[in-house]
Amino acid sequence: MRQKRWPGRAGSEQAQQHYLVEPRTLAGGGDLRHVSAFLRASGWKDQSKADGPLLLDSPDRLVRIVYDPYVQPGGWTIRGKATAHQEEWWAILGQQTPVEIVAGLTDALTQPRSAHAPNVWAPLQEQDWNRDRSNGNFTATSPDDTAWMQFRTGQNGDANWWAAARDEHGNGWHAAFSASTPMRLLQSFAAALASPEPVMRPRGRVPYSTKIRTTSVSLLPSQLGAWQQARLDAARAAAWARNWNPSRPRATARHAASGDRTFSHR
Template sequence: MKRKQWQGSGPGEQAEQHYLVQPRALAGGGDVRHVSEFLRVSGWRDKSKTGGPLHMESPDRIVRIAYDPYVSPGGWTIQGRADGEWSAHLGRQTPAEIVAGLTDALTRPRSAHAPNVWAPLQEQNWHTRFEAQDYMATSPDSTTWMQYRQSPDSAAMWWAGAQDKQGNGWTASFTPNTPMHLVQAFSTELASPDPVMRPRGRVPMSAQIRTWSVSVTPSQLGAWQQARITAARAATWTRNSAPSTSRPRTSARPYTPAAGARTRR
Protein backbone atom coordinates (compact mmCIF):
# COMPACT_ATOMS: atom_id res chain seq x y z
CA MET A 1 0.00 0.00 0.00
CA LYS A 2 1.32 3.40 -0.98
CA ARG A 3 0.55 6.73 0.64
CA LYS A 4 0.43 10.20 -0.87
CA GLN A 5 -0.60 13.70 0.20
CA TRP A 6 -2.82 15.74 -2.10
CA GLN A 7 -1.99 19.40 -2.56
CA GLY A 8 -4.46 22.23 -2.08
CA SER A 9 -5.77 21.68 1.46
CA GLY A 10 -7.88 24.52 2.80
CA PRO A 11 -6.75 26.44 5.90
CA GLY A 12 -7.61 24.74 9.16
CA GLU A 13 -9.07 21.67 7.50
CA GLN A 14 -8.50 18.17 8.80
CA ALA A 15 -7.48 15.73 6.10
CA GLU A 16 -9.35 12.42 5.97
CA GLN A 17 -7.97 9.08 4.89
CA HIS A 18 -9.23 7.68 1.60
CA TYR A 19 -7.96 5.00 -0.75
CA LEU A 20 -7.43 4.81 -4.47
CA VAL A 21 -8.47 1.35 -5.62
CA GLN A 22 -7.50 -0.72 -8.68
CA PRO A 23 -9.01 -2.42 -10.55
CA ARG A 24 -12.06 -0.20 -10.35
CA ALA A 25 -14.41 -3.09 -11.08
CA LEU A 26 -13.63 -4.59 -7.66
CA ALA A 27 -13.83 -1.32 -5.70
CA GLY A 28 -17.38 -1.85 -4.42
CA GLY A 29 -20.52 0.17 -5.09
CA GLY A 30 -19.29 3.57 -3.94
CA ASP A 31 -21.48 6.67 -3.60
CA VAL A 32 -24.83 6.50 -5.41
CA ARG A 33 -24.85 10.31 -5.56
CA HIS A 34 -22.08 10.10 -8.17
CA VAL A 35 -24.87 8.97 -10.50
CA SER A 36 -27.95 10.71 -9.10
CA GLU A 37 -26.55 14.25 -8.69
CA PHE A 38 -25.29 14.31 -12.29
CA LEU A 39 -28.73 13.25 -13.53
CA ARG A 40 -30.51 15.77 -11.31
CA VAL A 41 -28.61 18.78 -12.65
CA SER A 42 -29.07 17.37 -16.17
CA GLY A 43 -32.81 17.90 -15.81
CA TRP A 44 -33.91 14.46 -14.62
CA ARG A 45 -36.82 14.24 -12.17
CA ASP A 46 -36.20 12.69 -8.77
CA LYS A 47 -39.19 10.47 -8.01
CA SER A 48 -37.67 8.95 -4.87
CA LYS A 49 -39.64 8.76 -1.64
CA THR A 50 -37.97 9.91 1.56
CA GLY A 51 -35.90 7.06 2.99
CA GLY A 52 -36.75 4.80 0.07
CA PRO A 53 -34.99 3.53 -3.05
CA LEU A 54 -33.71 5.94 -5.69
CA HIS A 55 -36.08 6.53 -8.61
CA MET A 56 -35.27 9.01 -11.39
CA GLU A 57 -36.97 9.81 -14.69
CA SER A 58 -35.60 11.47 -17.83
CA PRO A 59 -37.02 14.86 -18.88
CA ASP A 60 -38.92 13.22 -21.76
CA ARG A 61 -40.15 10.41 -19.43
CA ILE A 62 -38.72 7.77 -21.77
CA VAL A 63 -36.05 6.39 -19.41
CA ARG A 64 -36.31 5.46 -15.73
CA ILE A 65 -33.50 4.60 -13.36
CA ALA A 66 -33.88 2.89 -10.00
CA TYR A 67 -31.42 1.83 -7.36
CA ASP A 68 -32.75 -0.41 -4.59
CA PRO A 69 -30.31 -1.85 -2.03
CA TYR A 70 -33.11 -3.10 0.22
CA VAL A 71 -34.17 -6.13 -1.81
CA SER A 72 -32.30 -9.24 -2.87
CA PRO A 73 -30.21 -9.20 -4.98
CA GLY A 74 -30.75 -5.44 -5.26
CA GLY A 75 -28.91 -2.99 -7.47
CA TRP A 76 -29.61 -0.80 -10.49
CA THR A 77 -32.45 -1.12 -13.00
CA ILE A 78 -32.48 1.12 -16.07
CA GLN A 79 -35.46 0.94 -18.42
CA GLY A 80 -36.09 2.76 -21.68
CA ARG A 81 -38.81 3.01 -24.31
CA ALA A 82 -36.95 4.64 -27.21
CA ASP A 83 -37.29 2.56 -30.43
CA GLY A 84 -38.53 -0.45 -28.48
CA GLU A 85 -38.40 -1.34 -24.81
CA TRP A 86 -35.00 -2.18 -23.33
CA SER A 87 -33.51 -2.59 -19.89
CA ALA A 88 -30.23 -3.00 -18.06
CA HIS A 89 -29.71 -4.57 -14.65
CA LEU A 90 -26.51 -3.96 -12.67
CA GLY A 91 -25.69 -5.60 -9.36
CA ARG A 92 -25.50 -3.69 -6.08
CA GLN A 93 -21.69 -3.83 -5.97
CA THR A 94 -21.28 -2.40 -9.46
CA PRO A 95 -19.06 0.67 -8.90
CA ALA A 96 -21.00 3.91 -9.25
CA GLU A 97 -18.30 5.20 -11.60
CA ILE A 98 -19.01 2.35 -14.02
CA VAL A 99 -22.78 2.78 -13.70
CA ALA A 100 -22.25 6.47 -14.48
CA GLY A 101 -20.63 5.54 -17.78
CA LEU A 102 -24.04 4.37 -18.94
CA THR A 103 -26.24 6.89 -17.13
CA ASP A 104 -24.13 9.92 -18.10
CA ALA A 105 -24.46 8.83 -21.74
CA LEU A 106 -28.25 9.02 -21.37
CA THR A 107 -27.92 12.78 -20.92
CA ARG A 108 -25.87 13.37 -24.07
CA PRO A 109 -26.75 13.35 -27.78
CA ARG A 110 -25.66 10.20 -29.53
CA SER A 111 -22.42 10.37 -31.53
CA ALA A 112 -22.66 10.13 -35.32
CA HIS A 113 -20.02 7.38 -35.24
CA ALA A 114 -21.19 3.77 -35.18
CA PRO A 115 -20.72 2.33 -31.67
CA ASN A 116 -18.26 -0.49 -31.03
CA VAL A 117 -18.56 -2.09 -27.59
CA TRP A 118 -15.30 -4.02 -27.97
CA ALA A 119 -13.03 -1.12 -28.96
CA PRO A 120 -12.54 0.31 -25.41
CA LEU A 121 -11.75 -3.18 -24.13
CA GLN A 122 -9.24 -3.97 -26.86
CA GLU A 123 -7.54 -0.61 -26.33
CA GLN A 124 -6.82 -1.73 -22.76
CA ASN A 125 -5.43 -5.09 -23.96
CA TRP A 126 -8.40 -7.20 -22.95
CA HIS A 127 -8.34 -10.74 -24.34
CA THR A 128 -11.17 -11.15 -26.88
CA ARG A 129 -12.26 -14.48 -28.34
CA PHE A 130 -15.15 -16.64 -29.50
CA GLU A 131 -16.50 -19.28 -27.13
CA ALA A 132 -18.99 -21.43 -29.05
CA GLN A 133 -21.74 -18.97 -30.10
CA ASP A 134 -20.61 -16.28 -27.64
CA TYR A 135 -18.02 -13.55 -28.00
CA MET A 136 -16.01 -12.83 -24.86
CA ALA A 137 -13.58 -10.21 -23.57
CA THR A 138 -11.59 -10.69 -20.37
CA SER A 139 -9.44 -8.14 -18.54
CA PRO A 140 -5.67 -8.77 -18.36
CA ASP A 141 -5.97 -9.78 -14.68
CA SER A 142 -8.94 -12.07 -15.48
CA THR A 143 -11.16 -10.46 -12.81
CA THR A 144 -13.57 -8.71 -15.19
CA TRP A 145 -15.42 -9.77 -18.34
CA MET A 146 -17.82 -8.64 -21.05
CA GLN A 147 -19.75 -11.14 -23.13
CA TYR A 148 -22.16 -11.13 -26.05
CA ARG A 149 -24.39 -14.17 -25.57
CA GLN A 150 -26.52 -15.88 -28.21
CA SER A 151 -29.11 -18.32 -26.89
CA PRO A 152 -30.46 -21.34 -28.86
CA ASP A 153 -33.67 -19.40 -29.65
CA SER A 154 -31.53 -16.65 -31.26
CA ALA A 155 -32.19 -14.18 -28.43
CA ALA A 156 -29.07 -12.14 -27.72
CA MET A 157 -27.93 -10.25 -24.67
CA TRP A 158 -24.89 -8.55 -23.19
CA TRP A 159 -23.48 -9.82 -19.93
CA ALA A 160 -20.65 -8.35 -17.88
CA GLY A 161 -19.25 -8.55 -14.40
CA ALA A 162 -16.32 -8.84 -12.05
CA GLN A 163 -15.34 -11.36 -9.39
CA ASP A 164 -12.36 -11.89 -7.13
CA LYS A 165 -10.97 -15.21 -5.87
CA GLN A 166 -13.08 -14.94 -2.73
CA GLY A 167 -16.27 -14.90 -4.83
CA ASN A 168 -17.09 -11.24 -4.24
CA GLY A 169 -18.31 -9.26 -7.21
CA TRP A 170 -21.27 -8.31 -9.37
CA THR A 171 -22.89 -8.91 -12.74
CA ALA A 172 -24.70 -6.72 -15.25
CA SER A 173 -27.00 -7.67 -18.11
CA PHE A 174 -28.44 -5.70 -21.04
CA THR A 175 -31.42 -6.77 -23.14
CA PRO A 176 -30.95 -7.03 -26.94
CA ASN A 177 -32.63 -3.68 -27.66
CA THR A 178 -30.34 -1.69 -25.38
CA PRO A 179 -28.86 1.10 -27.55
CA MET A 180 -25.32 0.12 -28.44
CA HIS A 181 -23.83 3.52 -27.68
CA LEU A 182 -24.98 3.02 -24.08
CA VAL A 183 -23.36 -0.40 -23.87
CA GLN A 184 -20.17 1.09 -25.30
CA ALA A 185 -20.26 3.89 -22.71
CA PHE A 186 -20.52 1.19 -20.04
CA SER A 187 -17.64 -0.85 -21.50
CA THR A 188 -15.47 2.27 -21.67
CA GLU A 189 -15.75 2.84 -17.92
CA LEU A 190 -15.49 -0.89 -17.25
CA ALA A 191 -12.13 -1.04 -19.04
CA SER A 192 -10.72 2.23 -17.69
CA PRO A 193 -7.40 1.66 -15.88
CA ASP A 194 -7.96 4.71 -13.68
CA PRO A 195 -8.41 3.92 -9.97
CA VAL A 196 -11.49 5.08 -8.07
CA MET A 197 -11.55 6.59 -4.58
CA ARG A 198 -13.19 5.05 -1.54
CA PRO A 199 -13.27 6.35 2.05
CA ARG A 200 -11.71 4.41 4.89
CA GLY A 201 -13.95 1.54 5.91
CA ARG A 202 -15.50 1.23 2.45
CA VAL A 203 -12.68 -0.66 0.71
CA PRO A 204 -13.57 -4.30 -0.05
CA MET A 205 -11.45 -7.05 1.48
CA SER A 206 -10.00 -8.62 -1.63
CA ALA A 207 -6.63 -10.10 -2.53
CA GLN A 208 -7.14 -8.92 -6.13
CA ILE A 209 -7.20 -5.17 -5.46
CA ARG A 210 -4.36 -2.69 -5.08
CA THR A 211 -4.77 0.37 -2.86
CA TRP A 212 -2.99 3.65 -2.29
CA SER A 213 -3.69 5.60 0.89
CA VAL A 214 -4.36 9.31 0.29
CA SER A 215 -5.13 12.23 2.62
CA VAL A 216 -8.01 14.31 1.30
CA THR A 217 -9.71 17.37 2.80
CA PRO A 218 -13.49 17.94 2.65
CA SER A 219 -12.95 20.98 0.42
CA GLN A 220 -11.01 18.89 -2.08
CA LEU A 221 -13.76 16.28 -2.20
CA GLY A 222 -16.34 19.02 -2.59
CA ALA A 223 -14.37 20.68 -5.40
CA TRP A 224 -14.07 17.41 -7.35
CA GLN A 225 -17.78 16.69 -6.95
CA GLN A 226 -18.68 20.25 -7.93
CA ALA A 227 -16.55 20.03 -11.09
CA ARG A 228 -18.63 17.06 -12.25
CA ILE A 229 -21.88 18.86 -11.42
CA THR A 230 -20.72 22.03 -13.19
CA ALA A 231 -19.90 20.02 -16.33
CA ALA A 232 -23.37 18.45 -16.29
CA ARG A 233 -25.06 21.82 -15.82
CA ALA A 234 -23.07 23.38 -18.69
CA ALA A 235 -23.87 20.47 -21.01
CA THR A 236 -27.56 20.74 -20.14
CA TRP A 237 -27.59 24.47 -20.88
CA THR A 238 -25.85 23.90 -24.23
CA ARG A 239 -28.21 21.09 -25.18
CA ASN A 240 -31.33 23.07 -24.29
CA SER A 241 -30.05 26.06 -26.25
CA ALA A 242 -29.41 24.09 -29.45
CA PRO A 243 -32.11 23.71 -32.14
CA SER A 244 -34.07 20.49 -31.61
CA THR A 245 -33.50 19.48 -35.23
CA SER A 246 -29.77 19.06 -34.52
CA ARG A 247 -30.31 16.30 -31.99
CA PRO A 248 -29.80 12.83 -33.45
CA ARG A 249 -32.25 10.03 -32.76
CA THR A 250 -31.31 7.04 -30.67
CA SER A 251 -31.59 3.64 -32.30
CA ALA A 252 -31.14 0.28 -30.66
CA ARG A 253 -29.43 -2.19 -32.95
CA PRO A 254 -27.58 -5.13 -31.40
CA TYR A 255 -23.94 -5.41 -32.41
CA THR A 256 -22.73 -8.85 -33.44
CA PRO A 257 -18.97 -9.41 -33.80
CA ALA A 258 -17.87 -10.24 -37.32
CA ALA A 259 -16.98 -13.84 -37.93
CA GLY A 260 -13.45 -12.83 -38.87
CA ALA A 261 -12.79 -10.86 -35.67
CA ARG A 262 -9.23 -11.32 -34.48
CA THR A 263 -8.31 -12.44 -31.02
CA ARG A 264 -6.24 -10.04 -28.93
CA ARG A 265 -3.78 -11.54 -26.45
Protein backbone atom coordinates (compact mmCIF):
# COMPACT_ATOMS: atom_id res chain seq x y z
CA MET A 1 0.00 0.00 0.00
CA ARG A 2 1.29 3.44 -0.97
CA GLN A 3 0.64 6.63 1.00
CA LYS A 4 -0.10 10.01 -0.49
CA ARG A 5 -0.80 13.41 1.06
CA TRP A 6 -3.56 15.27 -0.74
CA PRO A 7 -2.95 19.01 -1.24
CA GLY A 8 -5.39 21.46 0.31
CA ARG A 9 -5.97 23.95 3.10
CA ALA A 10 -6.00 22.51 6.59
CA GLY A 11 -8.06 25.16 8.43
CA SER A 12 -10.18 23.71 11.23
CA GLU A 13 -11.05 20.58 9.27
CA GLN A 14 -9.59 17.22 10.13
CA ALA A 15 -8.27 15.11 7.29
CA GLN A 16 -9.84 11.69 6.83
CA GLN A 17 -8.14 8.61 5.46
CA HIS A 18 -9.37 7.28 2.14
CA TYR A 19 -7.94 4.81 -0.33
CA LEU A 20 -7.55 4.85 -4.08
CA VAL A 21 -8.38 1.30 -5.13
CA GLU A 22 -7.37 -0.53 -8.30
CA PRO A 23 -8.55 -2.40 -10.18
CA ARG A 24 -11.84 -0.58 -9.81
CA THR A 25 -13.77 -3.75 -10.64
CA LEU A 26 -12.94 -5.19 -7.19
CA ALA A 27 -13.47 -2.02 -5.12
CA GLY A 28 -16.93 -2.96 -3.79
CA GLY A 29 -20.23 -1.16 -4.23
CA GLY A 30 -19.36 2.33 -2.95
CA ASP A 31 -21.58 5.35 -2.30
CA LEU A 32 -24.99 5.20 -4.05
CA ARG A 33 -25.03 9.00 -4.30
CA HIS A 34 -22.47 8.78 -7.10
CA VAL A 35 -25.35 7.43 -9.23
CA SER A 36 -28.52 8.77 -7.61
CA ALA A 37 -27.51 12.37 -6.95
CA PHE A 38 -26.21 12.74 -10.50
CA LEU A 39 -29.50 11.50 -11.94
CA ARG A 40 -31.55 13.83 -9.74
CA ALA A 41 -29.34 16.73 -10.80
CA SER A 42 -29.99 15.67 -14.41
CA GLY A 43 -33.74 16.03 -13.96
CA TRP A 44 -34.71 12.49 -12.99
CA LYS A 45 -37.61 12.16 -10.56
CA ASP A 46 -37.00 10.41 -7.24
CA GLN A 47 -39.97 8.11 -6.53
CA SER A 48 -38.39 6.45 -3.47
CA LYS A 49 -40.45 5.82 -0.37
CA ALA A 50 -39.15 6.14 3.18
CA ASP A 51 -37.17 3.03 4.19
CA GLY A 52 -37.79 1.54 0.76
CA PRO A 53 -35.62 0.88 -2.27
CA LEU A 54 -34.14 3.72 -4.30
CA LEU A 55 -36.39 4.38 -7.30
CA LEU A 56 -35.70 6.93 -10.05
CA ASP A 57 -37.64 7.68 -13.24
CA SER A 58 -36.25 9.44 -16.30
CA PRO A 59 -37.85 12.79 -17.23
CA ASP A 60 -39.72 11.12 -20.13
CA ARG A 61 -40.69 8.18 -17.87
CA LEU A 62 -39.26 5.70 -20.36
CA VAL A 63 -36.55 4.37 -18.03
CA ARG A 64 -36.79 3.33 -14.40
CA ILE A 65 -33.79 2.60 -12.15
CA VAL A 66 -34.20 0.69 -8.89
CA TYR A 67 -31.60 -0.14 -6.26
CA ASP A 68 -33.01 -2.61 -3.75
CA PRO A 69 -30.77 -3.92 -0.94
CA TYR A 70 -33.71 -5.51 0.89
CA VAL A 71 -34.06 -8.55 -1.36
CA GLN A 72 -31.61 -11.31 -2.23
CA PRO A 73 -29.27 -11.01 -3.97
CA GLY A 74 -30.12 -7.29 -4.18
CA GLY A 75 -28.68 -4.68 -6.46
CA TRP A 76 -29.58 -2.54 -9.46
CA THR A 77 -32.42 -3.11 -11.92
CA ILE A 78 -32.73 -0.81 -14.92
CA ARG A 79 -35.62 -1.14 -17.35
CA GLY A 80 -36.40 0.76 -20.52
CA LYS A 81 -39.86 0.82 -22.09
CA ALA A 82 -40.42 0.00 -25.74
CA THR A 83 -40.66 2.92 -28.16
CA ALA A 84 -41.13 3.27 -31.90
CA HIS A 85 -37.38 2.96 -32.39
CA GLN A 86 -36.32 0.79 -29.44
CA GLU A 87 -37.42 -2.56 -28.04
CA GLU A 88 -38.03 -2.98 -24.32
CA TRP A 89 -34.72 -3.61 -22.57
CA TRP A 90 -33.30 -4.34 -19.12
CA ALA A 91 -30.06 -4.51 -17.16
CA ILE A 92 -29.45 -6.16 -13.77
CA LEU A 93 -26.28 -5.37 -11.81
CA GLY A 94 -25.24 -7.01 -8.55
CA GLN A 95 -25.10 -5.17 -5.24
CA GLN A 96 -21.29 -5.10 -5.19
CA THR A 97 -20.96 -3.62 -8.66
CA PRO A 98 -18.86 -0.47 -8.11
CA VAL A 99 -21.03 2.63 -8.45
CA GLU A 100 -18.48 4.13 -10.83
CA ILE A 101 -19.15 1.24 -13.22
CA VAL A 102 -22.92 1.44 -12.74
CA ALA A 103 -22.63 5.15 -13.55
CA GLY A 104 -20.96 4.25 -16.83
CA LEU A 105 -24.41 3.08 -17.94
CA THR A 106 -26.68 5.42 -15.97
CA ASP A 107 -24.76 8.61 -16.82
CA ALA A 108 -25.08 7.70 -20.50
CA LEU A 109 -28.88 7.69 -20.10
CA THR A 110 -28.69 11.46 -19.52
CA GLN A 111 -26.52 12.18 -22.57
CA PRO A 112 -27.50 12.71 -26.23
CA ARG A 113 -26.85 9.96 -28.73
CA SER A 114 -23.58 10.12 -30.60
CA ALA A 115 -23.54 10.37 -34.39
CA HIS A 116 -20.99 7.53 -34.45
CA ALA A 117 -22.03 3.89 -34.38
CA PRO A 118 -21.30 2.40 -30.93
CA ASN A 119 -18.74 -0.37 -30.50
CA VAL A 120 -18.93 -2.26 -27.21
CA TRP A 121 -15.57 -3.96 -27.69
CA ALA A 122 -13.59 -0.80 -28.52
CA PRO A 123 -12.97 0.46 -24.94
CA LEU A 124 -11.98 -3.06 -23.88
CA GLN A 125 -9.50 -3.39 -26.72
CA GLU A 126 -8.05 0.03 -25.89
CA GLN A 127 -7.16 -1.31 -22.43
CA ASP A 128 -5.63 -4.49 -23.85
CA TRP A 129 -8.38 -6.84 -22.74
CA ASN A 130 -8.00 -10.30 -24.26
CA ARG A 131 -10.72 -11.39 -26.70
CA ASP A 132 -11.83 -14.95 -27.34
CA ARG A 133 -14.54 -16.60 -29.41
CA SER A 134 -15.83 -20.08 -28.64
CA ASN A 135 -19.18 -21.86 -29.07
CA GLY A 136 -20.68 -18.69 -30.50
CA ASN A 137 -19.73 -16.67 -27.41
CA PHE A 138 -17.54 -13.59 -27.59
CA THR A 139 -15.58 -12.86 -24.39
CA ALA A 140 -13.19 -10.07 -23.38
CA THR A 141 -11.09 -10.64 -20.24
CA SER A 142 -9.08 -8.07 -18.30
CA PRO A 143 -5.28 -8.46 -18.36
CA ASP A 144 -5.30 -9.55 -14.68
CA ASP A 145 -8.11 -12.10 -15.31
CA THR A 146 -10.34 -10.59 -12.59
CA ALA A 147 -13.09 -9.20 -14.84
CA TRP A 148 -14.72 -10.10 -18.13
CA MET A 149 -17.51 -9.13 -20.49
CA GLN A 150 -19.29 -11.55 -22.76
CA PHE A 151 -21.87 -11.72 -25.52
CA ARG A 152 -23.37 -15.17 -25.53
CA THR A 153 -26.12 -17.10 -27.29
CA GLY A 154 -28.20 -19.75 -25.54
CA GLN A 155 -29.30 -23.08 -26.97
CA ASN A 156 -32.74 -21.64 -27.68
CA GLY A 157 -31.20 -18.82 -29.69
CA ASP A 158 -31.64 -16.17 -27.02
CA ALA A 159 -28.71 -13.78 -26.80
CA ASN A 160 -27.58 -11.44 -24.07
CA TRP A 161 -24.62 -9.54 -22.66
CA TRP A 162 -23.01 -10.49 -19.38
CA ALA A 163 -20.19 -9.05 -17.27
CA ALA A 164 -18.59 -10.05 -13.98
CA ALA A 165 -15.61 -9.62 -11.66
CA ARG A 166 -14.21 -12.05 -9.07
CA ASP A 167 -11.30 -11.99 -6.65
CA GLU A 168 -9.33 -14.98 -5.43
CA HIS A 169 -11.96 -15.67 -2.74
CA GLY A 170 -14.81 -15.80 -5.24
CA ASN A 171 -16.22 -12.47 -4.04
CA GLY A 172 -17.42 -10.00 -6.63
CA TRP A 173 -20.44 -9.19 -8.75
CA HIS A 174 -22.12 -9.91 -12.03
CA ALA A 175 -24.27 -7.95 -14.46
CA ALA A 176 -26.67 -9.16 -17.15
CA PHE A 177 -28.12 -7.18 -20.04
CA SER A 178 -30.85 -7.99 -22.51
CA ALA A 179 -29.91 -8.39 -26.15
CA SER A 180 -32.00 -5.28 -26.84
CA THR A 181 -30.05 -3.06 -24.44
CA PRO A 182 -28.95 -0.03 -26.50
CA MET A 183 -25.41 -0.50 -27.72
CA ARG A 184 -24.37 3.02 -26.74
CA LEU A 185 -25.21 2.18 -23.12
CA LEU A 186 -23.23 -1.05 -23.29
CA GLN A 187 -20.26 0.81 -24.75
CA SER A 188 -20.36 3.35 -21.92
CA PHE A 189 -20.62 0.53 -19.38
CA ALA A 190 -17.65 -1.25 -21.01
CA ALA A 191 -15.59 1.94 -20.90
CA ALA A 192 -16.25 2.34 -17.18
CA LEU A 193 -15.58 -1.36 -16.61
CA ALA A 194 -12.19 -1.27 -18.34
CA SER A 195 -11.04 2.14 -17.13
CA PRO A 196 -7.60 1.96 -15.46
CA GLU A 197 -8.46 4.90 -13.19
CA PRO A 198 -8.66 3.91 -9.50
CA VAL A 199 -11.77 4.67 -7.46
CA MET A 200 -11.90 6.09 -3.94
CA ARG A 201 -13.21 4.28 -0.89
CA PRO A 202 -13.24 5.42 2.77
CA ARG A 203 -11.33 3.62 5.46
CA GLY A 204 -12.98 0.34 6.40
CA ARG A 205 -14.73 -0.02 3.03
CA VAL A 206 -11.94 -1.62 1.02
CA PRO A 207 -12.46 -5.35 0.33
CA TYR A 208 -9.67 -7.65 1.38
CA SER A 209 -7.98 -9.20 -1.63
CA THR A 210 -4.44 -9.76 -2.80
CA LYS A 211 -5.69 -8.70 -6.24
CA ILE A 212 -6.29 -5.14 -4.99
CA ARG A 213 -3.72 -2.35 -4.90
CA THR A 214 -4.37 0.67 -2.68
CA THR A 215 -2.93 4.15 -2.20
CA SER A 216 -3.70 5.86 1.10
CA VAL A 217 -4.71 9.54 0.83
CA SER A 218 -5.47 12.14 3.50
CA LEU A 219 -8.53 14.05 2.39
CA LEU A 220 -10.42 17.01 3.89
CA PRO A 221 -14.23 16.74 3.93
CA SER A 222 -14.43 20.00 1.98
CA GLN A 223 -12.27 18.54 -0.79
CA LEU A 224 -14.44 15.46 -1.12
CA GLY A 225 -17.56 17.64 -1.07
CA ALA A 226 -16.13 19.92 -3.77
CA TRP A 227 -15.48 16.98 -6.10
CA GLN A 228 -18.98 15.63 -5.51
CA GLN A 229 -20.48 19.07 -6.09
CA ALA A 230 -18.53 19.51 -9.33
CA ARG A 231 -20.11 16.30 -10.66
CA LEU A 232 -23.60 17.57 -9.75
CA ASP A 233 -22.95 21.00 -11.23
CA ALA A 234 -21.89 19.36 -14.50
CA ALA A 235 -25.12 17.32 -14.52
CA ARG A 236 -27.26 20.41 -13.90
CA ALA A 237 -25.44 22.40 -16.58
CA ALA A 238 -25.94 19.61 -19.13
CA ALA A 239 -29.63 19.30 -18.20
CA TRP A 240 -30.12 23.05 -18.56
CA ALA A 241 -28.39 23.01 -21.96
CA ARG A 242 -30.66 20.20 -23.19
CA ASN A 243 -33.81 21.98 -22.04
CA TRP A 244 -32.80 25.53 -22.90
CA ASN A 245 -35.36 27.44 -24.92
CA PRO A 246 -34.43 30.96 -26.08
CA SER A 247 -38.09 32.00 -25.86
CA ARG A 248 -38.26 31.33 -22.10
CA PRO A 249 -37.77 34.15 -19.58
CA ARG A 250 -34.17 34.42 -18.34
CA ALA A 251 -35.29 33.85 -14.72
CA THR A 252 -36.32 30.31 -15.66
CA ALA A 253 -32.86 29.57 -16.99
CA ARG A 254 -31.20 30.98 -13.88
CA HIS A 255 -33.39 28.82 -11.64
CA ALA A 256 -32.64 25.68 -13.65
CA ALA A 257 -28.92 26.33 -13.53
CA SER A 258 -28.75 26.94 -9.78
CA GLY A 259 -30.68 23.97 -8.38
CA ASP A 260 -30.31 22.49 -4.94
CA ARG A 261 -26.63 22.44 -4.02
CA THR A 262 -27.09 19.93 -1.21
CA PHE A 263 -25.52 16.53 -1.84
CA SER A 264 -28.33 14.13 -0.96
CA HIS A 265 -27.88 11.07 1.22
CA ARG A 266 -29.12 8.60 -1.39
